[in-house]
Structure formats: C-alpha cells, structure tokens
Amino acid sequence: MATSKRPLQRLLSRVCRETRRTYGVLPQGHGHDPSFSQHLINLEYEYSAHNYHPVPIVFSKAKGSCIWDPEGNKYLDFLSAYSAVNQGHCHPRIMKALQEQAEKLTLSSRAFYNDRFPVFAEHLTNMFGYDMVLPMNTGAEGVETALKLARKWGYEKKKIPIDEAIIISCCGCFHGRTLAAISMSCDNEATRGFGPLLSGHLKVDFGDVVSLEKSFREQGDRIAGFLFEPIQGEAGVIIPPDGYLKSVRDLCTKYNVLMIADEIQTGLARTGKMLACDWEQVRPDVVILGKALGGGVIPVSAVLADKDVMLCIRPGEHGSTFGGNPLASAVAIVSLDVIKEERLAERSYHLGKELRHQLLKVQQQFPDIIKEVRGRGLFNAVEFNSKTLSPVSAYDICLKLKERGVLAKPTHDTIVRLTPPLSISSDELQEGSKTLHEVLELDLPKMKAAKPEKMPVASTTCDRCGRNQYDSSG
Numbered sequence: 001m002a003t004s005k006r007p008l009q010r011l012l013s014r015v016c017r018e019t020r021r022t023y024g025v026l027p028q029g030h031g032h033d034p035s036f037s038q039h040l041i042n043l044e045y046e047y048s049a050h051n052y053h054p055v056p057i058v059f060s061k062a063k064g065s066c067i068w069d070p071e072g073n074k075y076l077d078f079l080s081a082y083s084a085v086n087q088g089h090c091h092p093r094i095m096k097a098l099q100e101q102a103e104k105l106t107l108s109s110r111a112f113y114n115d116r117f118p119v120f121a122e123h124l125t126n127m128f129g130y131d132m133v134l135p136m137n138t139g140a141e142g143v144e145t146a147l148k149l150a151r152k153w154g155y156e157k158k159k160i161p162i163d164e165a166i167i168i169s170c171c172g173c174f175h176g177r178t179l180a181a182i183s184m185s186c187d188n189e190a191t192r193g194f195g196p197l198l199s200g201h202l203k204v205d206f207g208d209v210v211s212l213e214k215s216f217r218e219q220g221d222r223i224a225g226f227l228f229e230p231i232q233g234e235a236g237v238i239i240p241p242d243g244y245l246k247s248v249r250d251l252c253t254k255y256n257v258l259m260i261a262d263e264i265q266t267g268l269a270r271t272g273k274m275l276a277c278d279w280e281q282v283r284p285d286v287v288i289l290g291k292a293l294g295g296g297v298i299p300v301s302a303v304l305a306d307k308d309v310m311l312c313i314r315p316g317e318h319g320s321t322f323g324g325n326p327l328a329s330a331v332a333i334v335s336l337d338v339i340k341e342e343r344l345a346e347r348s349y350h351l352g353k354e355l356r357h358q359l360l361k362v363q364q365q366f367p368d369i370i371k372e373v374r375g376r377g378l379f380n381a382v383e384f385n386s387k388t389l390s391p392v393s394a395y396d397i398c399l400k401l402k403e404r405g406v407l408a409k410p411t412h413d414t415i416v417r418l419t420p421p422l423s424i425s426s427d428e429l430q431e432g433s434k435t436l437h438e439v440l441e442l443d444l445p446k447m448k449a450a451k452p453e454k455m456p457v458a459s460t461t462c463d464r465c466g467r468n469q470y471d472s473s474g
Contacts, residue, residue: 062077079420086422088421102327124304132304133304136323139288141177146227152313154224169184169227171205174233206228228260230263236411249282252285259284259468261286273345287303289301289303294442316457353425395413400443401439404430
C-alpha cells in the first residue's frame with residue numbers, strides 16, 4: 001500500500017498543481033458556481049477593513065506566472081504581488097524548503113538561537129557584500145529599522161545634537177504606510193487624517209542633485225541619512241537621470257550622510273540587476289530588502305550595513321519576535337539561490353527589453369492615448385495621457401485587462417505598472433502586450449462612450465510640498 005502523504009505535503013501539492021486552461025475562460029462543469037468569487041468578495045467587504053481597492057478577482061491557485069480563480073478561470077499575472085513573487089508563484093524549490101522547515105522548527109524568537117538564521121545571515125551578507133544584517137518581516141518594518149539605525153548612527157558617530165537628527169527623502173516616494181513612512185509621503189490619501197506627522201524629515205525632488213546638495217550644505221551637520229528608491233515604484237516607475245545615483249553617493253560621502261537605498265521593490269533582480277543601484281555601480285551605506293526575499297510565501301525583510309553602522313544598535317534597542325525566524329530564514333536562503341542559479345537578473349534584463357519593444361509598438365498604434373512607456377528589466381509602466389484617456393482611468397483599463405485574462409494594477413489615475421514574475425515566458429509577455437492593445441482598440445471607445453464626460457478628479461497636489469506629482473495631461 002502506498003504511503004499516505006502528510007497533511008502539509010498534500011496541501012502544498014494541491015496548491016502548486018499545474019493545470020492547463022485558456023486565459024479568462026470558464027471550463028464547463030468545473031469548480032464553484034460563478035457567484036462564488038463574488039460571495040468571497042462580499043465576505044471580505046463585510047468583515048475586513050476597507051483599506052484596499054482591489055481589482056475584483058479572487059486568487060485561488062497560482063503557478064509560475066499564472067493565476068486561477070475559484071471558478072477555474074486562468075489569468076496572467078503582471079503584478080507579481082508588487083514584486084514579491086519574482087521567482088514565480090509556488091516555485092517548487094521554495095515550496096520544498098518551506099515544507100521541510102515547517103515540519104522541523106518554525107519559531108524560536110530572538111530570545112534564543114536557531115540553526116537557520118545564522119546561515120541565512122552569512123549567505124545574505126556574503127551575496128551583497130555587507131558586514132551584517134538586521135532581520136525583520138515586512139518592508140515597512142525594514143524601513144523603520146533603517147530610520148532608527150540612521151538616527152542612532154547620527155547621534156553616536158556623527159555627533160548630531162540630541163533629538164535634532166534629520167532624514168531626507170524624495171517627493172513622490174513610497175516607503176510603506178507606517179507613521180514614520182507616511183511622514184515622508186507626498187500621497188495625500190496616505191497622510192490626511194493621520195497627523196501630527198513625525199518631525200525630523202526634509203524633502204527634495206527625486207533626481208535633483210542640486211537641491212539635495214543645497215540641503216546638505218545648509219543642514220548637513222544634522223542630516224543622518226538620505227532615504228531613496230533607486231527607481232520610484234508607487235510613483236509610476238520613475239527612473240532618475242543617468243548619473244544620479246553616483247552623484248548621490250559622492251554627496252553622501254562628502255557630507256558624511258548615510259546613503260540608504262530602499263530596494264524592497266527594485267531589488268532582487270527585478271530591474272535586470274541584483275540591486276537597482278548596481279546600474280550605476282554604487283554601494284549604499286544601508287540597503288533595505290524585502291518582498292521577493294521571502295519567495296512569495298512568507299514575509300522576510302532585511303537591513304544590510306557594515307559594522308560601523310549596524311553595531312550602533314545594541315541589545316534591547318530594536319527587534320522583532322518573528323524577525324530571523326527559522327522558517328523565514330530557510331525560505332529566504334532558497335529564494336536567493338533560485339534568483340542566482342536561474343539567472344533571473346539576466347532574464348529580467350532581456351525580457352524587459354522585449355516587453356518594452358512590444359509596448360512601444362502599442363504606443364505607436366495609440367500615440368494620443370499612451371504618453372510614455374518606461375522601465376528597466378521587468379519593472380515597467382505605461383503612462384496614459386489624462387486628457388485623451390478621460391473620463392476613463394487606469395483602474396478601468398485594468399478591469400478590462402482582467403476581463404481578457406491579464407492582471408495588472410494602476411498606480412494613480414493614469415499609470416499601469418507591468419511587473420510580471422521573472423519566470424514569465426516570451427509568449428506570455430506577448431500575450432500581455434497583445435491584450436493591452438485589444439483593450440485600447442476594442443474596449444476603450446466603449447468605456448469612453450458609456451462614462452459621463454466630466455468626472456470629479458481628486459487633486460494630486462501634495463499637501464506638504466505643493467507639487468503636483470502625477471500630472472499626465474502634458
């Protein structure tokens with residue numbers, strides 16, 4: 001008699017089992033009643049806080065770059081859980097590591113040692129060339145950790161007067177939705193109603209070296225760190241001018257300011273390099289990693305720095321019950337190995353060029369609708385012209401993409417990010433760009449005719465700096 005599988009193994013096998021179906025088509029006689037997805041959406045609306053506005057699809061199963069809903073409809077994933085699934089959904093090696101570790105030890109807390117975290121710490125620091133790592137869970141926790149670390153270093157090493165440390169960040173940034181993170185935000189939705197925001201923050205325009213040096217020159221003796229995304233994700237995949245990162249490195253060195261790179265979304269091969277900072281061969285003083293570090297199966301984040309910075313934090317000053325847990329550590333080790341051994345950075349680089357070539361062809365067909373195609377690696381965005389798109393929004397475009405079997409998410413009213421798993425095939429990329437073409441050709445005219453001509457538009461002018469970050473009318 002065959003040996004029966006253990007419960008966890010059966011569950012993982014069921015989740016990861018690959019099936020073959022046409023995108024967006026409901027197979028006859030399969031799965032739940034078509035209303036089951038709506039039932040689940042209704043349950044979430046009733047019992048969960050309304051802090052998200054999801055595209056109305058329910059994920060039930062995933063493999064590689066494909067998603068299935070409870071009714072059996074198949075979709076292509078062009079979001080990758082905001083780049084948390086760079087390796088592809090339910091990667092077999094990552095799932096195997098999860099299963100094997102879950103059956104041995106999942107949590108020790110940092111009150112004791114465990115046999116996985118030290119191995120992970122050595123693996124991660126060696127891979128990226130830093131002395132030490134401080135492990136956390138979510139990206140926002142990683143940002144908070146980096147901010148605390150920068151302040152502590154500022155007081156101990158730079159001798160900033162007590163309680164006067166300043167962190168500089170960029171207009172249009174996104175570093176999470178904790179109180180410290182929104183205190184740096186230009187997103188009115190994230191900041192209104194949550195004041196008072198934390199003090200000790202200054203803003204500069206992203207990509208503007210002159211304004212950064214001006215701030216350093218005027219208040220450099222109190223500036224502990226400059227926190228930035230190498231490419232701004234939530235702002236719409238905004239790429240800084242060539243040479244910007246090198247100039248930032250030079251200025252931070254000159255004025256003794258920590259260069260802190262938020263690589264949570266851009267890192268781990270997403271842009272065609274292991275880190276987006278590698279595009280200009282710069283080494284930040286502090287690097288924040290997250291998302292794909294957990295392989296899409298468990299939250300893992302990490303802050304990397306050398307000893308002269310990291311050892312400013314001592315026992316009892318910062319920590320996390322789950323940070324560095326053995327389950328997350330085991331998963332993260334294999335997640336990193338998959339990226340390296342499957343050459344996902346190189347794959348992202350080449351496939352990204354393919355995708356942008358395809359999207360530029362779509363732009364040529366709709367030059368009045370598509371304002372710009374931009375990106376690096378498989379970190380890409382299509383920005384629409386707000387005047388010619390109106391009264392339709394990027395969210396409406398994503399709804400039609402979903403109906404045709406492609407899943408993407410807007411950022412702001414006129415931008416759609418296209419960030420598929422790095423394991424996606426060339427044929428699947430082609431399917432995604434073809435679907436966008438179909439939406440613009442067949443669906444957009446009908447949507448524009450069906451919507452009222454004038455729709456109220458919320459102001460995108462930042463309450464704090466007065467800038468309009470997301471004007472796509474030009």
